[in-house]
Amino acid sequence: MTKKSKFNTFIFFILSILSICAYYKVPCIFKKITHLPCPACGLTRAFNEIKGFHFINAIKYNILSIPLLLIFIYFLYLNIKDIIKKENKTFDRINYIFNNYYKLIIFMLILSEIINIIKEV
Numbered sequence: 496m497t498k499k500s501k502f503n504t505f506i507f508f509i510l511s512i513l514s515i516c517a518y519y520k521v522p523c524i525f526k527k528i529t530h531l532p533c534p535a536c537g538l539t540r541a542f543n544e545i546k547g548f549h550f551i552n553a554i555k556y557n558i559l560s561i562p563l564l565l566i567f568i569y570f571l572y573l574n575i576k577d578i579i580k581k582e583n584k585t586f587d588r589i590n591y592i593f594n595n596y597y598k599l600i601i602f603m604l605i606l607s608e609i610i611n612i613i614k615e616v
Contacts, residue, residue, distance in 0.1 A: 502586055532611035534559065534604045559607050 541560035
């Protein structure tokens with residue numbers, strides 16, 4: 496198994512677990528352990544608001560909801576483009592983003608955590 500296929504399998508596994516937890520409304524493990532809201536607290540409610548085109552309400556639930564939606568749409572577009580061109584550059588793109596924008600990602604997670612603590616989610 497190549498490094499790329501291992502990574503893709505890992506990402507699929509994590510997304511599957513998170514989807515199952517969200518569907519069955521499993522309590523947040525981070526919150527159970529630390530008694531603090533995690534940076535992702537409120538994302539399920541935020542995405543439900545986005546489905547109804549209530550973007551302001553989505554931001555009120557979690558500030559990361561709109562950026563995550565835009566990133567998802569961007570990667571979906573790139574993956575469809577890769578499928579059409581029969582290329583596999585997804586791993587390279589994700590690696591590039593994490594290597595070049597990790598400070599921004601960490602800042603956004605910390606900001607979301609601070610906002611969730613202030614809101615007492």
